[in-house]
Amino acid sequence: MECVFCKIIAGEIPSYRVYEDEGAYAFLDINPIARGHTLVISRAHASKVTELSAQEAAGVALALQKVVRGVERALGPEGLNIFVNQGEVAGQVVPHFHIHVVPRSRGDDVRFVTPTVELSEEEFRELSGAIARAI
Ligand code: AMP
Ligand code: ZN
Numbered sequence: 001m002e003c004v005f006c007k008i009i010a011g012e013i014p015s016y017r018v019y020e021d022e023g024a025y026a027f028l029d030i031n032p033i034a035r036g037h038t039l040v041i042s043r044a045h046a047s048k049v050t051e052l053s054a055q056e057a058a059g060v061a062l063a064l065q066k067v068v069r070g071v072e073r074a075l076g077p078e079g080l081n082i083f084v085n086q087g088e089v090a091g092q093v094v095p096h097f098h099i100h101v102v103p104r105s106r107g108d109d110v111r112f113v114t115p116t117v118e119l120s121e122e123e124f125r126e127l128s129g130a131i132a133r134a135i
Contacts, residue, residue, distance in 0.1 A: 005041050005096035019067050023059020026067045029100070033110055036075045036103040040064045047095035048086055064099055077103035081110070 007013040009025050016028035018038060029037040042060045046052050052060070068080060081102040085091040104110060119127070 003045055003094075003096050005094055005098065006045050009041070009043060018070065019063060021059070021063060023056060024063030026063060034102050034104065034108060036071055036077070036101075038067055038071060038101040039098045040067050040101060041096060041098040046097050047092070049084065049097055052097060060097070060099065064101070068101055071101055071103060075103050078106055079104040081112070 001007065001010070004013060008015045008027065009020075015030075017025070018028065019026040019040075020043075023043055024040055025043055026038055026040045029039050040060060040063055042052055042056055044052060044056045046056070049057060064082070068082065071077065071080070081100070081104060083100050083102075084098070085093075085100075102110065
C-alpha cells in the first residue's frame with residue numbers, strides 16, 4: 001500500500017482527524033490554504049469520483065455535509081470553497097479521491113484566478129447535448 005491517504009486511514013501516518021465513519025475520513029490539510037482547510041476522503045481507495053461505487057460516493061457526500069456543518073459551527077467562516085482536483089492536469093497530487101473544504105473570509109488571500117472561454121450558442125447546445133447523452 002503506497003497511498004498516503006490509505007496510510008492515514010489505517011493510522012500508519014498521523015493526521016489531525018476531525019471525522020470518520022464507515023464510508024469516509026476527514027482531517028486537516030497539512031499544507032492549508034486557509035485556517036481550517038479540511039479534506040474529506042473516501043475510505044475506499046479510488047483516484048476518481050467515477051471509480052467509487054454509488055454507495056461510496058453517497059457516503060462521501062454525506063460526510064462532506066457533516067464536516068462542512070462542523071467547520072461552520074466551529075469557525076464561523078463567511079463562506080467556503082468546496083472542490084475536487086481530479087487528474088494531474090487539474091492539480092491532483094494525491095491519487096486518492098478527496099474533497100477540499102476551505103473556509104473563506106472577506107479580504108483573505110485565497111484566489112482562484114482563471115480565464116473564461118467564449119462559446120457560441122451552437123457550442124453551448126452541442127456541449128449540453130453531448131454531456132446529456134453521455135449521462
Ligand atoms: P490535491 O492537490 O487535490 O491532490 O491535494 C492534496 C492535498 O493533500 C494537498 O493540499 C496537501 O497539502 C494534502 N496532504 C498531502 N499529504 C498530507 C498529509 N500527510 N496530511 C494532510 N494533508 C496532506
Ligand atoms: Zn488510497
